[in-house]
Amino acid sequence: MIKRALPVTREADFAAWYQSVITEADLAEESGVRGCMVIRPWGYGIWERIQRLLDDRIKATGHENCYFPLFIPLSYFEKEAEHVEGFAKEMAVVTHHRLVSDGKGGLTPDPEAKLEEPLVVRPTSETVIGTAFARWIQSWRDLPVLINQWANVVRWEMRTRMFLRTSEFLWQEGHTAHATPQEARDETLKMLEVYREFAETCLALPVVAGEKPENERFPGAVATYSIEAMMQDGKALQAGTSHFLGTNFAHAQNIRFQNAEGQFEHANTTSWGVSTRMIGGVIMVHGDDAGLRVPPRIAPWQIVIVPMLRDAPEDAALVDYCKALQAELAKGVALGEPIRALLDLKPAKAATKRWGWVKKGAPIVIEVGGRDMAGGNVSVIRRDRLYREDGKLDSQVVAKDALVADAAAMLEGIQAGLFEEAHDRLRASIAPVEDWAGVEAMFADATKPGWADVRWSKPTGAALDAVVARLKALKLTIRNAPMGQTGADSGPCIFTGEPAVERVLIGRAY
Amino acid sequence: MIKRALPVTREADFAAWYQSVITEADLAEESGVRGCMVIRPWGYGIWERIQRLLDDRIKATGHENCYFPLFIPLSYFEKEAEHVEGFAKEMAVVTHHRLVSDGKGGLTPDPEAKLEEPLVVRPTSETVIGTAFARWIQSWRDLPVLINQWANVVRWEMRTRMFLRTSEFLWQEGHTAHATPQEARDETLKMLEVYREFAETCLALPVVAGEKPENERFPGAVATYSIEAMMQDGKALQAGTSHFLGTNFAHAQNIRFQNAEGQFEHANTTSWGVSTRMIGGVIMVHGDDAGLRVPPRIAPWQIVIVPMLRDAPEDAALVDYCKALQAELAKGVALGEPIRALLDLKPAKAATKRWGWVKKGAPIVIEVGGRDMAGGNVSVIRRDRLYREDGKLDSQVVAKDALVADAAAMLEGIQAGLFEEAHDRLRASIAPVEDWAGVEAMFADATKPGWADVRWSKPTGAALDAVVARLKALKLTIRNAPMGQTGADSGPCIFTGEPAVERVLIGRAY
Structure with a gap:
């Protein structure tokens, strides 16, 4: 008997359930702009955690971040036939650089301001980054070049679904150039392994890393590798890809270097990326019929404290008690980082806030009422053990000091438990x-x-x-x-x- | 007698000097895409530091990050007349969503894939965020709404200059909605103060905060405030703005709420932003004729260690000595954060590397040769005291342990010194x-x-x-x-x- 569930269960309609988690957990919403979503603070907070943790790994493996233009001249795409063939059908094209009055009170692109060469809004940046590589690389001493960028990209999708397939999405794209094919292949597999480890450690997402078949290769790649995750409906989600591009793009863009013997060779390049799509995977792997469950490593807030305020004079003491608790929790370290604890003082009823945080999937929700405070206690809800066997909410009264002492282990247990549950399901499926x-x-x-x-x-x-x-x-x-x-x-x-x-x-x- | 200066001095040609710093310090370069630059790792590393430090301040004042669409339908702009008037002349417009062969081996926008309503690439996001605010805000309980986004924006500039005025640039834009004009005005000034404190503390950029005259207001604003910095050529750089928008955008976009008495009112909104332009300010305030000087708080690497390798067997011991130094430095805390020390092992001559880091403006460059190591010493160059009175490079041999003990104070001294120098200049100007x-x-x-x-x-x-x-x-x-x-x-x-x-x-x- 699960109360307060989402409007629809996973069993009844998985697609509708997915959509309801996104809405009820305040992750994202339709924007009014076709195929583009608004990522709301809780959803964007998860993306910021993903960025921080993955960026650390990308830098630790020797890559540096850069930024390349959003717009790519059409002619850049024309150089690599397979690549343009793969993307031409879904490219947003900028043709004008000014608006004028349409004479009817509205605006229209100014015919006088038509671009000589249309610009494509980047669907991926191999072409524009390859052009930079051709400038940067002259000698074997300039290799390897190991760079990454965090950016928005646009692929005009006819059928969109939030996080999984949107016309604009956020991602990171790594691009590297090497002296030999072996080095480039090693890089491709190294980053595949970074993605696997990141997905499993941080997102608690067990994945299968492997090579895609020829027909599923990235347009222009010699080999494409992916990590594949198992959703609760038994379907696969490709959660990240790493491509060995050989010298295909180097030939198209003239990325050449003089080797130690003074001869010219084409560089071997790679590219690899993960996107906001990963959040879709987190929802479909860890969500339940009460909403999202966010793995503690990527939870913007790992512990949320909700004081049971009554608009009464006693409220001040209760808030002080909760502030002290927050400060004590924040001194703790869980999963290698300071614990992120929020005190929720928004003007809403405590029960509304509690269920809001359950739907959002905060790993631990702590409620504190007058009776808890009087006994030096708190009431603790673990998001991964929401209900007791009898179907009642599993809210446990524990001593405040015990909670503070146990918080790190509890968060680590939730992280490990979510992974194990998903891993068992993957193996069984x-x-x-x-x-x-x-x-x-x-x-x-x-x-x-x-x-x-x-x-x-x-x-x-x-x-x-x-x-x-x-x-x-x-x-x-x-x-x-x-x-x-x-x-x-x-x-x-x-x-x-x-x-x-x-x-x-x-x-x-x- | 300054050796190894840039190809041009500030005195000779300030504009050419500015450009040469950007090139010689590997900050950015032309991309081949009109008006858009490539931000290279050292330039982007400075931007990442700016993001981290400013984002902490934006969050500490209660704002949450979100993400809104890159594309804005034309009709959104038509609602606020002054606003569209201000931006219509410099908007990049997407008109097609597919390319087809032009029959001549090239590509062209597919006439069959013309958008019904053209989309503008955001020049700023008041209109699309205001539309979301109208959905989110129903009651006084929903206020204030305090959000921010880090994003790229596009303003089609006819004359561009790297960092200062590019067609695409990176920025943060804060957007808030409040119940009363007073609260919104307070927010506008609070964020102006956040910008002032951030510029002075982190960028070592003394600024004058104040209100812009009516003719310089943001299109659609009731009042616009700025921070203005003094460049070394005596010109001003507007380094950040904060706008009180009154109910102008709320009327255009129907952002209304029911007050405590049950009556409908329009919200008062604000917006505020700083961009990669700030990096242009850092160059023009702190640069000298040897290149950039990066304030330690925003330096991607604060201390760079260059071993004087000789392709000889002794190199291994020298590298170990330098690694130990790097590890010891990294244990230190300067300006409230762990010290960021790099060991530069790239295959290039030590002198080339030294001058590369001087041009990039790393606050401290440490050279270590065999003789230094034998004596337990290092040779230290402070970027803010590059030359002695006699014009010779001021490289000081000090005991390694003394350097480790002094590093934090040295970095703090450089940060303070750069600010003081700029502040004296501002006052004198x-x-x-x-x-x-x-x-x-x-x-x-x-x-x-x-x-x-x-x-x-x-x-x-x-x-x-x-x-x-x-x-x-x-x-x-x-x-x-x-x-x-x-x-x-x-x-x-x-x-x-x-x-x-x-x-x-x-x-x-x-």
Whole structure:
């Protein structure tokens, strides 16, 4: 008997539930601008935590942040045929630089201010950053170049869904150039591993890291790797990608260097990115029927204190008691950082605030009433153990000092528990399947099918197209070929019957 | 006798010197995209420090960060006439959402993919944020709303100059809504004060905070305040603005609330922003003929260690010595934060690296050679005392332990010294002037004229237009009316002869 649940449960309608978490947890909202959302403070606070923690890792691996222009001249895209083919259909194009009156009380782009060359709003920055690399790189001594930028990008999506697929989104994009293909491949895999570790440690999101099949490669890449997360409805979310670009972009943009022997070579480049899409993954992995549950490492506030004020003279003492508690908690260190504790003094009823923070997914909510204060106690709600077996809210009265002493361990326990729960689900949702009939059977039942783990012969060209078409008929895609395969497990490809070269994961995806 | 100076001195050509600092210090470069620059790692690192320090202050005053769309429908702008009038001439307009082949091997905006309503790339976000405020605010209980965003904005500038005026720039824009005009005015001035304190404390940039005259107000504002900094060529740089918008935007966007008595009222709103322009101010206030000098609080690296490597077996011991030094320095705390020390192991000659860091303006550069190491010493260069009286580089050999013990005090001394030097210059460059003839005389000599401090009667309408025209003929503008005037100092307005109501600063500006 769960009270105060969201308007819709995961079981009843997962898509509607996802939307209701975003609304009820004040994460984001429609903006009135087609396909673009407003990220509200709680949602943006989670993104700021993601930025801080991932940025530390990007810098620790030797990368420096830069900033490149939002606008990219059309001609930059024309140089790499596959790349432009991949993005041309979804590009926002700036054609004018001034507005004038339309004579009817409104405004219109000024025909006198038409740009000679249209500008594309960046969908990704390989072309403009590659142009800079060509200026920066002359000699082997200039390599490697290891840079990253935090930016907004625009891909004009016809069907949008908040956080998962929006016309404008926020991301980081790393771009590097190296002297040899091996170094660039190593970089590509190093950043894939940074993403895996970050997703698992910080977002409590267990993922499978692996290589995407040829048909799912980034336009212009030689190889694309991804981390794939398992949502509660059994679908996959590609949560980050890392690309080995070989010399494709270096040829298109003339990124050359003189090697130690004085000969000119093209550089090998990489790119890699994660975006606000990750927040969609956090919602669909950790949310429950009461709202979001934010892993403590990325929670803007890890502990929220709600005093039960009564508009009475005793309120002042209660606020003082809560302020002292906040100060004591903030002195603690959990998960390697000072504890982030908020005292919520907004003018609203305590019960409204409590449920607001439960829906937002603050890891720990502490309520303090007059009786708690008199006994030197507080009432503690752990977001990961919201209800008792009997369906009642699990609010526990504990001594204030004990809570302060336990807070760090509690937060660490919540972080670990969320990961474990998701990890168990991931493992339980991947099934080895021996043949195509098994795949058909597995996905005939549409309820949380998970992923099939199958052998394949890694076909290319027309043979791959045929595989993709068969999968597409069942709304399936190959997610990736997990890393670390030993090749010991041999057998026939489920598609071609030829000897398999590796195992791949197949599933439905966002 | 200063060696290794930039290609041009401040005295010879201030504008060319400014440009050479940006190039030689690797701060930024032209991107190939008209009016847009690439911000390189050292320049972006300074911006990241600015963001971190200012963001802390914005949050400490109760504001939360959000993110709003890059694109704003044309119709949003049409609602506030003054506002659109102010920005229409410099707006980048998106008209298409897809590219197609032009049949000649190139690409062109797809005529089939023309947007029904053109989208403007935000020049500032009052209109789109106001639309959100109208959704969020229903009751007096919802007020105040205090938000901020870090974002890129675009104003199509015909004449651009790196950091000072670029078509795209990075900034923060705060937007707030309040129940009463007094609260909104208080907020406007509170954030002006946050900017003043931030500029002086963190950027070591002494500024004059004051109210802009009516003709310099933000389009749609009731009152605009600024902080104005004095560049070394005597010109002013408006380094931040804070606007009281009254109910102008609330009327245009229907931001209404029910007050405690149940009546509907329009909210009073504010907005305030600073941008990457501040970096231009840091260059023009603290730079010298050897390059940039970065105040320690905003230096990405405060201390850079350059080992004098010789490609010899002894190098390993020298690197270990330097690593130990770096670790010891990093344990220290200066200006309230852990010291940021870099060990520069890039493959380049030590002298090249030394001059590179001098040009970049790292506050302290430490060179370590074999002889230094043998004696337990290091050679220290303070960027604020680069040369001795005799013109030789002031590199001082000190015991390593003494350097570690003194580093924090040294950094604090550099921060304070840069501020003092700039503050002395600011004070020396403002001259009280009693009449218009005095203004003409002061600005007849074009060399570093500084600002005139004059009485005026604060005329409006046509009388103000006449004042503006007289000033414009001398390339002058009213910078602001400094805060905290007591009104005790009376006399005639230098323009109208009428009794003055306040003093204003007049000068040339960027």
